Amino acid sequence: MNSHLENNIKPVIYVENLTKIFGKFTAVNSISFEVNKGEIFGFLGANGAGKTTAMKMLCGLLKPTSGRGFVAGFDISKEPERVKASIGYMSQRFSLYDDLRVWENFRLFGGIYGLKEREISETTERMLHELGFTQERNTMVKSLPAGWKQKLAFSVAIIHNPGIVFLDEPTGGVDPKARRQFWELIYGAAERGITIFVTTHYMDEAEYCSRISIMKDGTIDALDTPANLKLKYGVKSMDEVFYQLASSKG
């Protein structure tokens, strides 16, 4: 009973002094943080601050130079394969295969994560229904509008019902309405208990996160709820928080 309780409050992501050094360059410098179940965690920072490197380590794609990290209960240095199997990932650049039909993408990614044929078809039906895309089942992905692709890509990223999903600039260049609809999807997933780890350059989206970290030169300079951050820096918007942090001499 006790251990069950402990499991529940255990953070989904736990990182302690995580460091990555490339040659002489320290890309990520001893960062520590936790992300709890069902949180929407905004991972912000200027270009080249080390966000991508940190995210790659969390996804089990890069081995940390030092420090520890656990994602979905697995050690990112020792069990990267198990980490990969229990997370979802979606990036702005690559998400779906353009030359496959909608359902073919679902089947492909379902298969990659080892879902059974029946599970895949059931999940696909449910997801398409939720998105209102049942008509588009046989449509080639490339002929869909950009906003639809984003939503489909998100659904595909959580087809195996992962405990956590990593979103790398998911809304870059997306039209304003589609961007908001996308965030509603994110909210829905978070309410179902999926933890969201998201990077973005839109500061209004930073406001939608439960908590935010801002990276600069390889370290996390700020980590708190948007409201507390604004309070701390005495400003009205996240834009200002970001600007003050990034332009201050670290």
Next chain:
Amino acid sequence: MKNSDISVEVKGVSKNYSSVKALEDISLSVKKGEMFGLIGPDGAGKSTLFRILTTLILPDSGTAAIEGLDVRQDYKSIRKIIGYMPGRFSLYGDLTVQENLSFFASVFGVKVSDNYSLIENIFKDIAPFGDRRASRLSGGMKQKLALSCALIHKPSVLFLDEPTTGVDPVSRREFWQMLERLKTDGITIVVSTSYMDEALLCDRVALIKEGRVLSSDSPRGVIDSYQNTLLAIWGEDMHSLLKDIRSYGEIKSIYSFGQEHHIAIDKNLYNINYIDSLAKKLEATGHRNFHIKVIAPTIEDCYMEFSANKN
């Protein structure tokens, strides 16, 4: 507006790629020395329009002219007077900063020293790294180098295709400050962006969606043409506020904007009592600690409203 005041003139331009309509009957004009923004998401047709204006591709129909020169017939003359920075990184990564700059200078038959004063402000930050290969520069520095290369021949019109895409807010702000300074040198700047908030930094903008112009005016004018009354609401449990308000019939739309939601209602439906009645309704459903007030729309509100009307 006299003809001689116009720098870029687009009349009824359409362009199809096989069966896809990229641009549909686009018309707009940019005045000399103006900073003109093409605002729209990816796939709206911004890059296609840029390629037509920079004489890289031909329109299927319609006409376009740069400084009075036709993009079809006078493309060779146009190429002498424009500067162009395409969306992606378009420098030679294996050449050094200095080599890139002098190469692009010689492409236009000028020396770096000829117009150095124009780029000095931008280039001085990267000048200390003159011997570094361009591929090893940080994102912001690459951008400065690309801008320097596009300006080195002192073009009359500068075309910047999504220069701030994927760039963090601080670097974006810095980039716009550089553009602001360039404007004082009298260069006409046409810039595209998918960040709606950047529209405010332009003298005039065209909002583009799916190959059509939704609205073309000054940012002020765009905002003034907004037809609804806009309310902002903020408080506890924003997500259920959004869901509940969306179910109310009189609401035209509600979208989240950072820490608030923006509620659009028909001007005629709005009166001073409306906020009170909305608040009561929400309180009846159990909402507490929220605030509602009338606000001025942002460009993003306008964009969403105009694109909804278009459909």
Next chain:
Amino acid sequence: MRQFYIFVRKEFLHIFRDGRSILILLLMPVVQIILFGFALTNEVKNVKVAIMDPSRDAATTMITERLTAGEYFSPYMMVSTEKDSDALLKRGEVSLILSYSERFRERLMHTGSARLGLTADGTDPNMASSIILYASSIIRSAELEISGKIFNSGGVAIPNVRLLYNPQMKSSYNFVPGVMGLILMLICAMMTSISIVREKETGTMEVLLVSPVRPIFLILSKAVPYFVLSMVNLTTILFLSVFLLGVPVTGSLFWLVIVSLVFIFVSLSMGLLISSIASTQVAAMLISGLVLMMPVMLLSGMIYPISNMPDILQVIAQFIPAKWYIEAVRKLMIQGLPLNSVLTELSVLLVMAAIYLTASLRSFKDRLQ
């Protein structure tokens, strides 16, 4: 002109900055020459021979003795059926089978229809051809001795030479011209097309097009460095083949260089043509590989003689520049024939150069698409 110089300088910078590629480009001919060269210098020494001799008469005994007398061949086993001998060859126990027809001496003297067979393992064609060559000449001299001195008749058994497993044998002197054709084509066509397409991929082409630069400058400046590289490689190949392999330039060096220059022009223009079709480096590489390299390897006569090909392939081969170039080099360099014997090849190459150059300059558009 200053502009052109700056463009060329930039192209050289690109090449020199990419250390790995330049190393590959410069070492490739050396490696190829050495590889082919080793295949060529197989010594014929102590080659094991299986002998099938149903007649066992004075003539066959003498021929067998002569063949195995020197250090070249040693008798391995006497066999009685073709099946046995083929099995030995297949297992690699012997490298040559010498088989006589029945009543060899009798037939040689009276009907002149005596048969003598040499069978070698063709999986290593260079080795096989050397073995056959050595064996044939020994047998021929032995036969001449028999027919002239002892039997005093004109009958000579023509060795019936058969190559197993690779009947279309590669001529050994072929490879130097072949390597020249291959390397020049590779560097000129493939590298030029890739370097132009790279600019399309990185977006720099867009910026260059939107500038007053004349496209011809751009194109020619791409061709210059690869032209220079080709000349370096040509020198390397000739140097190595003369001093390392002992394959001399028996004909006119001057005309050899001139023919090579023409071929380089053809290859460069093909590269430019490819670059205007392909929009990614991968596509450029695939097109070069499929349209240029494969036909050069397979249809130019470098590996398989054209005369052995089906008619349709023979016709296609006529359109492959490397075929004409390799033929011309073979005549000029190896056979030492004068210029007038390669006039056909030279004029075909000139016509091709003109056609491809015009086509590639025309196909280069000064807009996208």
